[in-house]
Amino acid sequence: MTRLVLAFALLGALATARAQVALVLEYPEGMALELSVPELVFDLSRVGFPPPELPAYYAPTAPQGPVTLRLFNNLEGGWLLEAKLDGLANEDGQWIPPDRIEVRLNGGPWIALSQPVVLWTGSGPTGEWRSFTLELRFKAVGDELPGRYQGLLVLALSRL
Numbered sequence: 001m002t003r004l005v006l007a008f009a010l011l012g013a014l015a016t017a018r019a020q021v022a023l024v025l026e027y028p029e030g031m032a033l034e035l036s037v038p039e040l041v042f043d044l045s046r047v048g049f050p051p052p053e054l055p056a057y058y059a060p061t062a063p064q065g066p067v068t069l070r071l072f073n074n075l076e077g078g079w080l081l082e083a084k085l086d087g088l089a090n091e092d093g094q095w096i097p098p099d100r101i102e103v104r105l106n107g108g109p110w111i112a113l114s115q116p117v118v119l120w121t122g123s124g125p126t127g128e129w130r131s132f133t134l135e136l137r138f139k140a141v142g143d144e145l146p147g148r149y150q151g152l153l154v155l156a157l158s159r160l
Contacts, residue, residue: 024152024153024154024155024156030073030074030075031071031072031073031074031075031079031157031158031159032071032072032157033069033070033071033081033155033157034069034070034071034129035067035068035069035070035134035155036067036068036069036070037063037067039062040060040062040063040067040136041060041061041062042058042059042060042061042138043061043062044058044138044140046061047061049140050140050142051140054140054141054142055139055140055141055142056139056140057102057137057138057139057140058137058138058140059135059137060136060137066133066134066135067133067134067135067136068131068132068133068134069081069105069131069132069133069134069155070129070130070131070132071120071126071129071130071132071157072126072128072129072130073122073124073125073126073157074125074126075124075125075159076124076125077123077124077159077160078121078122078123078159078160079121079122079123079157079158079159079160080118080120080121080122080157080158080160081118081119081120081121081155081156081157082116082117082118082119082154082155082156082157082158083103083113083116083117083119083153083154083155083156084113084115084116084117084153084154084156085098085101085113085151085152085153085154086098086151086152087151088100088101088149088150088151089149089150089151090145090147090148090149090150091147091148092147094145094147094149096144096149096151097114098112098113098114098151099112099113099114099139100112100138100139100140100141100144101113101136101137101138101139101153102136102137102138102139103117103119103134103135103136104134104135105119105120105132105133105134105135106132106133107133110137112139113153119132119134119155120132121160
């Protein structure tokens with residue numbers, strides 16, 4: 001299995017609080033994934049935090065706009081694209097649960113990453129690269145503590 005690790009930063013909490021998320025792409029031979037950016041940042045110190053009402057949703061500050069995800073499959077049989085996040089933690093052991101990060105593909109519904117999420121399924125070879133619009137957002141509920149949080153977001157392309 002091929003494994004590609006990209007830095008993916010997620011900044012969240014109060015004042016100048018920041019969080020970083022590493023992004024891991026996993027796929028078997030005959031399959032491939034690409035992302036249009038190497039990192040994603042939510043810097044809440046730049047967007048008027050704390051919000052006047054909760055919950056509040058924050059789009060990434062960099063890059064501005066969605067990420068392009070491209071996949072290729074050259075294998076027979078079924079396959080799926082899945083996202084998983086275990087949560088975010090800072091150096092002091094403070095925790096932001098994974099359901100505070102939400103994801104959607106191609107403008108579909110927002111789904112909290114509280115458990116692994118199947119983003120797309122397919123069958124057989126794609127014949128060419130397929131492009132998808134991937135969006136992430138941070139959901140603030142008011143109990144976030146200041147700090148720099150890190151976690152690991154995994155995007156996996158696998159056979160069924």
